Amino acid sequence: MIDLVAEQSPLGGLERWLLDPAVTELMVNAGTDVWVERAGQVERVGSIRTSTLMGAIEHILAPIGRRLDRTHPTVDARLPDGSRLCAVVHPIAVDGPCLTIRRFSTRPLPLDAFAPLPVACLLRDLIARRCNVVVSGATSSGKTTLLNALAQHVPQGSRLITLEDVAELQLPHPHVVRLETREATADGVGEITLAQLLRTALRLRPDRLVVGEVRGSEAVHLLQALNTGHDGSLATIHANGPLDALERLAALVVQEVANWPLAAVHQHVARAIDAVVHVVRGADGHRHVAEVVEVTPSTLGAGLAVRALADGRQVLAPPQRGRR
Numbered sequence: 379m380i381d382l383v384a385e386q387s388p389l390g391g392l393e394r395w396l397l398d399p400a401v402t403e404l405m406v407n408a409g410t411d412v413w414v415e416r417a418g419q420v421e422r423v424g425s426i427r428t429s430t431l432m433g434a435i436e437h438i439l440a441p442i443g444r445r446l447d448r449t450h451p452t453v454d455a456r457l458p459d460g461s462r463l464c465a466v467v468h469p470i471a472v473d474g475p476c477l478t479i480r481r482f483s484t485r486p487l488p489l490d491a492f493a494p495l496p497v498a499c500l501l502r503d504l505i506a507r508r509c510n511v512v513v514s515g516a517t518s519s520g521k522t523t524l525l526n527a528l529a530q531h532v533p534q535g536s537r538l539i540t541l542e543d544v545a546e547l548q549l550p551h552p553h554v555v556r557l558e559t560r561e562a563t564a565d566g567v568g569e570i571t572l573a574q575l576l577r578t579a580l581r582l583r584p585d586r587l588v589v590g591e592v593r594g595s596e597a598v599h600l601l602q603a604l605n606t607g608h609d610g611s612l613a614t615i616h617a618n619g620p621l622d623a624l625e626r627l628a629a630l631v632v633q634e635v636a637n638w639p640l641a642a643v644h645q646h647v648a649r650a651i652d653a654v655v656h657v658v659r660g661a662d663g664h665r666h667v668a669e670v671v672e673v674t675p676s677t678l679g680a681g682l683a684v685r686a687l688a689d690g691r692q693v694l695a696p697p698q699r700g701r702r
Contacts, residue, residue: 388437390430395423402481403518406431409474418663428474435465435477456544456558482523486548489527492520492657493667496693500670501655505531507700508610509652512592514623520657520665521614522546522590528612528655529588536610539579541572542590555582572596576603589613597630604650609701620654620671624682627651644682648673652699654684666690672697 387393395401395414403415409428413420426434435446439455446453451470455463460482467475489498504511505528513528515521529549532538538554540547545558557579562569572589573596579587580603587608589600592615604611617623628643638646656669671684686694 388434390426390434391424392426392434396479396481404477404479404481406475406477407473408471408476415663418659418665431475431477432467435475438463454544454561456546460546460548462544462546482546482548486526486530486550487523489524489531492524492527492665493688494691497667497670497688497690500688500693500697501528501667502531504653504670504697505610506533507652507697508586509697509700510604510609510611510650511613512623512627512651512654513612513614513657514617514620514654515614515657516616516618516659519659521616523665524655524657524667525588525590525612525614532586532610536585537583538586538588539582539584540588540590541575541579543572544590546590547588549588555579555584573599576600580608584608585610587611587613591615592627592630594630595634597627598634601627601631601646601650605646617656620656620669620684621682623654623656624648624651624673624684628682648682652701653687653697672699 392404395404400416401414405413406426407413409431410425411422412424412426413422438457439446439453442455444453444455446465446467448468452466457463462480465475465477489501511528513521513525526547526549529538532551534552536553538549538551540554540556543559545556557575559572559575560568560570572594576596576599587603588611592600592613600613615623615626617626624647628647631643632638632640651673653673654671655667657665658668659665668690670688672687674683674685687697688694
């Protein structure tokens with residue numbers, strides 16, 4: 379049922395859920411149906427008129443100078459409170475405008491929230507060893523949140539440079555430089571890609587790089603950086619498992635530099651990445667570490683292989699790689 383009184387507010391009544399600290403994600407489908415995620419569970423909570431929703435989106439985007447219309451039917455933006463907004467309208471959204479606002483905790487979660495103490499200690503050891511770690515997982519599995527938790531254990535004397543499409547990381551670290559990509563203007567100019575940010579970051583004297591998500595040509599620049607002294611760096615990638623994450627990273631490199639032999643790409647990946655941490659979201663909505671693996675260097679030139687260090691419950695073997 380539509381609350382006509384609540385719709386008179388600038389946010390069209392959406393603020394009743396946006397102000398609820400238990401809500402981690404707000405979603406509006408087809409311009410009318412309002413859904414929220416609380417404690418990992420998604421539920422439909424109400425309705426809104428399409429015109430009211432469009433007014434609310436315009437109100438949210440106006441202060442940050444972004445637009446959403448038929449000419450520019452998609453928008454990704456970071457809101458002042460750190461939340462991430464994604465909205466789409468016709469003709470991209472066939473059934474009506476859609477909106478998603480993902481909120482992030484003001485307090486970064488500890489590693490203990492993702493894994494039992496022995497596994498959390500293993501993850502801290504990987505950071506202390508200056509291992510290059512990739513966090514893999516599906517959409518909304520908690521990759522960025524876990525990345526944030528891992529970065530909390532970087533020694534305070536290190537200079538961190540974070541690179542993200544939409545800045546989400548909240549690192550309680552005294553020496554952090556945050557970089558964010560930029561979309562092209564309406565005239566098609568001014569775009570700053572993640573690959574460009576990586577090239578810039580290497581000139582800013584990073585000790586460790588923290589890349590929000592690898593999904594394009596930046597994979598080549600990241601692997602080159604990890605193979606030239608930027609030990610202890612962190613990144614995330616969408617994948618169904620640790621080995622899939624390494625194969626996807628290799629595929630992204632091949633897409634950018636097709637003349638590289640696949641064996642050479644696998645060798646490059648295996649030398650650059652020390653460990654992969656795979657995180658999943660369970661049926662109850664809880665996000666947790668499912669696997670921790672070490673990339674085995676003995677397989678260079680013969681594909682990619684991994685050695686299990688831990689499952690979601692216990693440590694299986696100590697790490698052998700490290701760059702201290």
